[in-house]
Amino acid sequence: MTAQTFFIGFFGVAAVWFGIVVFRTFSMVRSALALxxxxxxxxxxxxxxxxxxxxxxxxxxxxxxxTIMAIFMVMFMMDPGGLGxxxxxxxxxxxxxxxxxxxxxxxxxxxxxxxxPLASTAPDAAQQTVDLGLELLGRSMxxxxxxxxxxxxxxxxxxxxxIQPLKRNDKS
Amino acid sequence: MxxxxxxxxxxxxxxxxxxxxxxxxxxRFRLTAPVFSALALxxxxxxxPRKLxxxxxEVAPVLLLLSAVxxxxxxxxxPDLIITDLATxxxxxxxxxxxxxxxxxxxxxxxxxxxxxxxxxxxxxxLIAYAMLIVxxxxxxxxxxxxxxxxxxxxxxxxxxxxxxxxxxxVLFFIAAMALAFLPPFDLPxxxxxxxxxxxxxxxxxRLAVFRLGRLVLIIxxxxxxxxxxxxxxxxxxxxxxxxxxxxxxxxxxVMLLGGRMLPRIREAHLLSWCWIFGIPLALxxxxxxxxxxxxxx
Numbered sequence: 001m002t003a004q005t006f007f008i009g010f011f012g013v014a015a016v017w018f019g020i021v022v023f024r025t026f027s028m029v030r031s032a033l034a035l036x037x038x039x040x041x042x043x044x045x046x047x048x049x050x051x052x053x054x055x056x057x058x059x060x061x062x063x064x065x066x067t068i069m070a071i072f073m074v075m076f077m078m079d080p081g082g083l084g085x086x087x088x089x090x091x092x093x094x095x096x097x098x099x100x101x102x103x104x105x106x107x108x109x110x111x112x113x114x115x116x117p118l119a120s121t122a123p124d125a126a127q128q129t130v131d132l133g134l135e136l137l138g139r140s141m142x143x144x145x146x147x148x149x150x151x152x153x154x155x156x157x158x159x160x161x162x163i164q165p166l167k168r169n170d171k172s
Numbered sequence: 173m174x175x176x177x178x179x180x181x182x183x184x185x186x187x188x189x190x191x192x193x194x195x196x197x198x199x200r201f202r203l204t205a206p207v208f209s210a211l212a213l214x215x216x217x218x219x220x221p222r223k224l225x226x227x228x229x230e231v232a233p234v235l236l237l238l239s240a241v242x243x244x245x246x247x248x249x250x251p252d253l254i255i256t257d258l259a260t261x262x263x264x265x266x267x268x269x270x271x272x273x274x275x276x277x278x279x280x281x282x283x284x285x286x287x288x289x290x291x292x293x294x295x296x297x298x299l300i301a302y303a304m305l306i307v308x309x310x311x312x313x314x315x316x317x318x319x320x321x322x323x324x325x326x327x328x329x330x331x332x333x334x335x336x337x338x339x340x341x342x343v344l345f346f347i348a349a350m351a352l353a354f355l356p357p358f359d360l361p362x363x364x365x366x367x368x369x370x371x372x373x374x375x376x377x378x379r380l381a382v383f384r385l386g387r388l389v390l391i392i393x394x395x396x397x398x399x400x401x402x403x404x405x406x407x408x409x410x411x412x413x414x415x416x417x418x419x420x421x422x423x424x425x426x427v428m429l430l431g432g433r434m435l436p437r438i439r440e441a442h443l444l445s446w447c448w449i450f451g452i453p454l455a456l457x458x459x460x461x462x463x464x465x466x467x468x469x470x
Contacts, residue, residue: 027225029281036274056260060267064303067277071296081284125259129320 007048015041023089028073028080036066052125053132075162175255181418182244186388189425193388196429210381218377221283228282232275232371233379236386239271240393247396248323250406250413261322262314265397266306269352272390273299276354276361276371279383283374291370295361297440298351301447302358305348308455309341312462313401326405333404337465340458342402344451349394349428351443353387356432360440395424 018038022031039062046055074080089095123131136144190206221229245268246261248254258264273295280292314320316337317328335342351358362370375383399405399420406413408420 029277030225030228033228033274033278052258053260053263056258056263056267060263060270063267063270063274064299067273067296067299070277071293126319126321129259 004048008045011041011044011048015039015045026079026083028077029070032066032070032073035069036062039066050122050125051128053129072158072162174253178244178247178249178253178255179241181249182241182389182392185392185421185425186385188422189388189391189429192422192426193429196433213376213381213384214378216377218375218379221285221374223284224374225282225284228278229374230379232279232282233375233382233386235271235278236275237382237389238386239268239275240386240390242271243268243393244389244396246322247393247400248326248405249396249417251323253414253417254323257321257323260320262310262320262325262401265322265393266310269306269390269393270303272352275386279371279375280361285374287367287369287373288371291361291363291367291373294370294440295354297444298354298358298360301444301451302348302351305344305447305451305455306352308452308459309338309345309348310401312338312341312459315459315462315466322400322405326400326407329404330407333407334402338402338458338462340454341462344455344458345401346398346428347451349398350432353391353394353428355391355428357435357438358432358443359437360443363437365437391425391428392421395421395428398424 015038018034018041021034022038025031025034040059043055043058043062046052046058049055122128187206190209191201191203194205195201243265245255246258246264248257276295277292280288280290280295282288313325313334316334317325319325319328329337354361360370361367362372367373372380372383396417399417403420403424405420406417408416411419
């Protein structure tokens with residue numbers, strides 16, 4: 001077993017473990033930051049696979065996104081500190097079923113799809129950045145622009161929900 | 173060997189930052205002041221709040237120090253004096269420094285104290301203000317160098333430093349860097365006047381010492397980043413490259429520490445609206461201008 005395989009496995013296990021921690025805690029901020037460290041471990045997996053740009057990007061973006069998610073969770077949850085032992089889970093059977101089905105589907109996609117010939121060596125990190133830039137401005141542009149607009153819309157919607165409506169006599 | 177040398181210079185740099193900051197605060201130039209205050213902090217009891225989130229409380233100071241030190245890994249003090257010359261260097265500095273936010277948020281939430289918590293969430297708002305003004309000017313810097321290698325970025329300024337080539341970007345980056353290091357007038361998360369120290373309020377003893385060391389290292393890291401992105405890095409006549417890096421970093425640090433003291437602390441809402449209403453359009457304009465310059469005078 002090479003060091004590379006070891007680290008990919010190590011960070012993979014770390015990502016899954018922090019993913020589990022998300023649901024084992026009652027504190028919303030702990031939950032959000034556990035998700036952050038799960039995503040950071042994914043970024044570290046990218047780095048172990050010599051995908052430098054994506055790894056660094058993942059580690060950078062997730063820190064901002066998950067901390068912002070933390071404040072949204074604190075805003076919307078009735079017991080953000082988890083001091084009252086609020087139960088975060090609901091619709092347990094349905095979510096279990098959905099979880100199992102999606103897990104099987106993801107594994108099936110990973111195993112059965114034809115990934116094409118494996119590259120024997122990864123291009124160097126600077127070349128990867130160039131390739132990624134061309135890809136993003138080429139055939140993947142529509143997908144990324146759509147995703148960007150969707151995220152922006154949901155952010156605006158979330159903020160709109162969070163703002164307290166102005167009462168008529170408050171206007172003065 | 174390079175790593176050891178850079179880490180030693182980082183510690184020495186942090187010491188000098190502490191001396192300059194003490195000078196800016198008290199008006200007296202005392203070389204021994206940081207040593208005494210460090211000894212005093214280490215000698216004091218490190219009190220634990222009553223109902224704390226232990227993991228966050230313990231991790232936060234270490235994470236602050238760690239993220240600042242990690243960012244230094246891609247900072248070149250001379251062509252050979254760099255820990256690792258990553259192909260994504262300019263992005264990596266950002267990635268490491270985003271964890272300053274995570275650290276402050278942890279330090280705010282961890283001790284279960286009102287002042288600390290307000291300080292922590294304030295810094296999240298501060299990030300919304302400054303984050304784009306770090307990334308967008310950097311985009312323009314990378315566009316000129318056509319590389320994210322920090323050494324390439326320094327070499328690209330051989331003819332003309334970026335402070336002259338893209339002054340708008342420099343001003344925005346400098347302000348944003350000060351906001352990232354929560355230096356006055358952007359010291360909202362740790363403000364003494366209205367939050368009794370904010371995220372620092374519940375820390376004492378050795379934990380506070382680590383937190384303060386992390387902040388000093390963060391200041392020196394951001395000064396170093398400003399130097400390599402805008403002030404030509406190690407370049408300069410007569411003196412050896414490392415000496416130029418050291419001089420420039422110290423000058424930027426001094427300007428950051430002394431300049432901010434002259435201004436009143438900014439209000440969170442003002443910071444946000446000014447950054448988004450003026451900062452981001454200016455940053456976009458800067459990217460556009462640099463794009464034109466790169467295409468017209470390659």
